Amino acid sequence: xxxISPTLALVNISQLLTLRSSVTGPRAGKNQSxxxxxxxxxxxxxxxxxxxxxxxxSLKKKIPRKTKVINAQNRVVTPGLVDSHTHLVFAGxxxxxxxxxxLGKTYQEIAQMGGGINxxxxxxxxxxxxxxxxxxxxRLNRMLSLGTTTVEAKSGYGxxxxxxxxxxxxxxxxxxxxxxxIVPTFLGAHAIPEEFKIYRRDxxxxxxxEMLPQVAKRKLAEFCDVFCENGYFTVEECKKIxxxxxxxxxxxxxxxxxxGNTGGSQVAAEVGAFSADHLVYAIDDDIExxxxxxVIAVLLPSTSFFLNSRYAPARKMIENGLSVALATDFNPGxxxxxxxxxxxxxxxxxxxxxxxxxxxxxxxxxxxxINRGEQIGSLEPGKKADLVIWExxxxxxxxxxxxxxxxxxxxxxxxIAFQNK
Ligand code: NIG
Ligand code: FE
Numbered sequence: 001x002x003x004i005s006p007t008l009a010l011v012n013i014s015q016l017l018t019l020r021s022s023v024t025g026p027r028a029g030k031n032q033s034x035x036x037x038x039x040x041x042x043x044x045x046x047x048x049x050x051x052x053x054x055x056x057x058s059l060k061k062k063i064p065r066k067t068k069v070i071n072a073q074n075r076v077v078t079p080g081l082v083d084s085h086t087h088l089v090f091a092g093x094x095x096x097x098x099x100x101x102x103l104g105k106t107y108q109e110i111a112q113m114g115g116g117i118n119x120x121x122x123x124x125x126x127x128x129x130x131x132x133x134x135x136x137x138x139r140l141n142r143m144l145s146l147g148t149t150t151v152e153a154k155s156g157y158g159x160x161x162x163x164x165x166x167x168x169x170x171x172x173x174x175x176x177x178x179x180x181x182i183v184p185t186f187l188g189a190h191a192i193p194e195e196f197k198i199y200r201r202d203x204x205x206x207x208x209x210e211m212l213p214q215v216a217k218r219k220l221a222e223f224c225d226v227f228c229e230n231g232y233f234t235v236e237e238c239k240k241i242x243x244x245x246x247x248x249x250x251x252x253x254x255x256x257x258x259x260g261n262t263g264g265s266q267v268a269a270e271v272g273a274f275s276a277d278h279l280v281y282a283i284d285d286d287i288e289x290x291x292x293x294x295v296i297a298v299l300l301p302s303t304s305f306f307l308n309s310r311y312a313p314a315r316k317m318i319e320n321g322l323s324v325a326l327a328t329d330f331n332p333g334x335x336x337x338x339x340x341x342x343x344x345x346x347x348x349x350x351x352x353x354x355x356x357x358x359x360x361x362x363x364x365x366x367x368x369x370i371n372r373g374e375q376i377g378s379l380e381p382g383k384k385a386d387l388v389i390w391e392x393x394x395x396x397x398x399x400x401x402x403x404x405x406x407x408x409x410x411x412x413x414x415x416i417a418f419q420n421k
Contacts, residue, residue, distance in 0.1 A: 080149025
């Protein structure tokens, strides 16, 4: 058999966070903080895959002279970050609502006055695919520069068959064009559109009988998500939508218990969702049921931060063995940030997660939340060569030094995709 030789090597890594573990699947409990660190580490890459990880001293001997070598100069290397919950494609912004909230109005009050999700829907429906594509590219570039190499992207600002398909087609073009890997999610159940306010059953019928079949037929999404909340979709509606999605091959996800304890976690457990996201108001019984059903808790602390509201009970989740992932929830209303490092800092400060726990949550667990745990999220032979070199010598400095970009180099599919000058 021909020996595979490395095409790229990284050496002199102060701490190589491989995220290898003796357990498989999403990490929980004690394993939620298992970083699989190799001190003085090195990585050998062949094409777009990891060939080997180990100590610099032993791997150096295996590097042929013609192989490109990056000297990490005693910096930390982690797997590329995985942002498992974003609303990537929308037009316009809601900076005015941001100001209204500062002056005392709540998110729900603003939505009732004609702002909120439906105001972004109006702007997104008017936008051309080209405009939406350009906005998507700008946002993905920002994400890449902050260390994200895989991102989940939801529709949900179209809320008509035509506009939802338009957004998902834009996501498809972005997938082709951008180096970041994108996992598409259909979120037709994001809000009841204005024109269906008194005919909500008709909207649900269109969603299940028109949108879902078309999304599936055109293979435009892998997941189906719902916003289960008072004023949005009821428990019964969510179950129906997610079960219909499942019948078309779409994997379920739920926006659950974000603004109150309204049954979203229970829906996630019942339908066997890959993840339940937000979970600010989840209670002990919810945590137990989700754990039993193998649901991953995707926590979004930047949303709580942005809304100046409560934070999810992350400690309780980890102590009870529920796997926790982190994501940005990037969207114009409740979390206008592309920054996973910012989310990691908030995870430490406000969810009381340790630096190790937030790193596991932002890599391997986030990967499992979007069904990519076997391909990405850790640095092991055969996995994708997606990694980040950070301008720090110890991993604890990543969430500690916040509000600045500590990313030095991003390697995506075995190639340098971003370098901080
Ligand atoms: O995840 N919860 C539903 N969707 C978003 C908010 C979207 C918006 O306000 O535009 C969220 O918080
Ligand atoms: Fe969201």
